[in-house]
Amino acid sequence: MSHFDHRKYKPFEPIRMTSRRWPDRQLKQAPLWCSVDLRDGNQALIEPMTAAQKSKLWDQLIKIGFKEIEVGFPSASSHDYDFVRELIDNKRIPDDVTVQVLTQARPDLIEKTFAALKGVRRAIVHVYNSTSTVQREQVFSLDRDGIIDIAVRGAQLVKDCAARYPETEWVFEYSPESFTGTELDFAVQVCDAVTDVWQPTPEKPVIINLPATVEMSTPNVYADQVEWFCDHVARRDSLLISLHTHNDRGCAVAAAELGVLAGADRVEGTLMGNGERTGNMDVVTMAMNLYSQGVDPELQLGHMDEIIQTVKECTQLPVHPRHPYAGELVFTAFSGSHQDAIKKCLAKRDEDSAWEVAYLPIDPRDIGRSYQEVIRINSQSGKGGIAYVLERDYGYELPRWLQIDFSSAVQAYAEQREKEVSGAEVLDLFQQTYLATDGEFALGNYQVNRSDNVDELQVELKQGASTHSLQGAGNGVVASFVDAISRFTGKQVVLVEYSEHALSQSADAEAVCYIQLNVNGERYCGVGRSSDIIQASLDGILSAINRAIKQAADNAAA
Ligand SMILES: CC(=O)SCCNC(=O)CCNC(=O)[C@H](O)C(C)(C)COP(=O)(O)OP(=O)(O)OC[C@H]1O[C@@H](n2cnc3c(N)ncnc32)[C@H](O)[C@@H]1OP(=O)(O)O
Numbered sequence: 338m339s340h341f342d343h344r345k346y347k348p349f350e351p352i353r354m355t356s357r358r359w360p361d362r363q364l365k366q367a368p369l370w371c372s373v374d375l376r377d378g379n380q381a382l383i384e385p386m387t388a389a390q391k392s393k394l395w396d397q398l399i400k401i402g403f404k405e406i407e408v409g410f411p412s413a414s415s416h417d418y419d420f421v422r423e424l425i426d427n428k429r430i431p432d433d434v435t436v437q438v439l440t441q442a443r444p445d446l447i448e449k450t451f452a453a454l455k456g457v458r459r460a461i462v463h464v465y466n467s468t469s470t471v472q473r474e475q476v477f478s479l480d481r482d483g484i485i486d487i488a489v490r491g492a493q494l495v496k497d498c499a500a501r502y503p504e505t506e507w508v509f510e511y512s513p514e515s516f517t518g519t520e521l522d523f524a525v526q527v528c529d530a531v532t533d534v535w536q537p538t539p540e541k542p543v544i545i546n547l548p549a550t551v552e553m554s555t556p557n558v559y560a561d562q563v564e565w566f567c568d569h570v571a572r573r574d575s576l577l578i579s580l581h582t583h584n585d586r587g588c589a590v591a592a593a594e595l596g597v598l599a600g601a602d603r604v605e606g607t608l609m610g611n612g613e614r615t616g617n618m619d620v621v622t623m624a625m626n627l628y629s630q631g632v633d634p635e636l637q638l639g640h641m642d643e644i645i646q647t648v649k650e651c652t653q654l655p656v657h658p659r660h661p662y663a664g665e666l667v668f669t670a671f672s673g674s675h676q677d678a679i680k681k682c683l684a685k686r687d688e689d690s691a692w693e694v695a696y697l698p699i700d701p702r703d704i705g706r707s708y709q710e711v712i713r714i715n716s717q718s719g720k721g722g723i724a725y726v727l728e729r730d731y732g733y734e735l736p737r738w739l740q741i742d743f744s745s746a747v748q749a750y751a752e753q754r755e756k757e758v759s760g761a762e763v764l765d766l767f768q769q770t771y772l773a774t775d776g777e778f779a780l781g782n783y784q785v786n787r788s789d790n791v792d793e794l795q796v797e798l799k800q801g802a803s804t805h806s807l808q809g810a811g812n813g814v815v816a817s818f819v820d821a822i823s824r825f826t827g828k829q830v831v832l833v834e835y836s837e838h839a840l841s842q843s844a845d846a847e848a849v850c851y852i853q854l855n856v857n858g859e860r861y862c863g864v865g866r867s868s869d870i871i872q873a874s875l876d877g878i879l880s881a882i883n884r885a886i887k888q889a890a891d892n893a894a895a
């Protein structure tokens with residue numbers, strides 16, 4: 338029998354709020370950031386980081402610009418203890434950076450935490466105990482008073498220990514762990530009890546961290562909880578309200594964003610969202626969300642590839658190719674209509690105006706990516722993308738009618754290969770389709786005489802071992818050759834489209850000529866390329882004729 342039965346679960350009971358204010362607000366500045374990569378991130382790894390990995394990640398966090406970094410749980414493991422000591426003893430903590438450490442509200446652990454921090458210039462001691470109904474009843478077997486008692490005794494000991502190390506500037510942080518599963522009045526009660534002990538002031542505030550230890554509801558409900566808490570907690574002006582969201586429902590970033598709208602000042606999270614279960618709030622995404630709205634995130638994320646490399650190396654976890662902003666595919670469009678829109682927007686883009694490119698929320702160059710990767714070709718791609726690749730990589734500026742003609746060749750090729758098509762393959766296919774030298778006819782010598790505004794063309798056409806002499810006349814050499822071909826083949830040949838340009842990527846200043854002919858009622862495109870523009874035009878016409886002949890032969894054989 339199936340266990341998959343939703344009736345096993347009950348809905349999260351939201352609080353009643355009648356006049357919530359957060360929905361009308363906007364994020365206009367970055368919150369205070371705290372990285373918990375080295376603590377919450379580390380405790381969730383299959384293999385916790387080695388000292389070398391922690392050290393490397395620490396350097397990266399500093400480079401990104403975090404000013405508060407939770408570096409471990411020093412009373413829980415000798416590795417964490419030693420790492421804290423290594424930072425302090427080797428003076429690796431910049432003056433504007435504060436380390437934070439976590440401890441349970443237990444006397445021996447608190448004592449050891451302070452010992453680990455001895456000699457540090459400034460530190461945040463983060464003490465927590467669980468407050469939710471489930472934890473109270475099933476894990477701690479305590480009533481509300483019992484839980485408040487753990488918190489208050491912890492807070493008192495933190496205060497007493499801090500007094501024993503006056504050389505350090507101490508900042509206190511308290512988390513009612515499992516806040517999202519805690520009745521709000523009780524969360525306020527326990528936090529008020531802790532701040533009764535700590536007696537913060539606006540000049541010397543304490544941090545009250547409201548963890549979505551488990552994400553239990555939609556982010557709007559979390560925002561309601563935060564706003565309600567801020568409205569009811571004592572000494573609000575002496576508190577920094579911090580958020581610490583997890584991603585169980587996939588909304589950790591949204592919850593943190595709405596939580597900041599609801600009044601929080603500070604956000605804890607990790608790079609790429611590593612952390613317990615489905616992870617912590619992803620600081621990269623939240624910061625880049627601000628950035629993409631024109632708000633300074635106050636973190637430097639321009640060297641994204643290096644950040645990803647460091648995270649992967651230190652956590653031994655992959656970064657999803659579609660990870661917001663950071664994944665290797667997030668600036669790549671495969672599908673035709675996206676490619677078409679991106680190509681048009683990039684062509685019209687004025688570098689001095691605000692970024693407005695369809696399908697690209699930010700300029701890839703801002704985080705060290707290039708436009709090279711924006712458009713890639715597979716069977717979902719359209720003419721715009723294919724033309725973009727040919728122009729970007731090889732200088733061919735295909736007119737629209739040729740884009741349409743060529744895209745069906747690329748699509749057929751991609752469908753047959755069932756794989757992505759590289760730029761080199763697109764070029765190869767373009768050359769095979771339009772610039773092949775194995776057609777029925779090849780151009781020999783030619784001569785143009787102009788009199789009375791009429792061009793007369795004498796041209797040799799090679800067909801295998803034979804050479805044919807053709808003559809034609811018209812207004813211009815193109816019209817003359819079309820006339821000559823028409824007379825020679827006995828087919829009705831009409832020039833429909835003509836376009837040419839110098840090939841910017843050619844060392845020999847070559848010209849390329851794009852031709853569309855109507856041959857007996859059917860349209861055929863051709864391309865000619867030469868350092869001589871007349872030769873390029875004639876080759877282009879011959880390319881279209883050869884394609885018409887080949888098509889007729891294929892039809893006859895079918
Ligand atoms: C949501 C979070 O991420 S919180 C951070 C979680 N991180 C970690 O736990 C990683 C590091 N922790 C550890 O290595 C260990 O848990 C240690 C070393 C801290 C403690 O180890 P131990 O004492 O052996 O075991 P354990 O953690 O299971 O302790 C449980 C006991 O502490 C009590 N306890 C748990 N959390 C707290 C707390 N925050 N404050 C006070 N007491 C607590 C429990 O009630 C339980 O008490 P009991 O033994 O009387 O039943």
Ligand SMILES: CC(C)C(=O)C(=O)O
Binds near residue numbers: 512515548551583
């Ligand atoms: C200790 C707290 C902040 C925590 O990690 C959590 O609740 O997820």
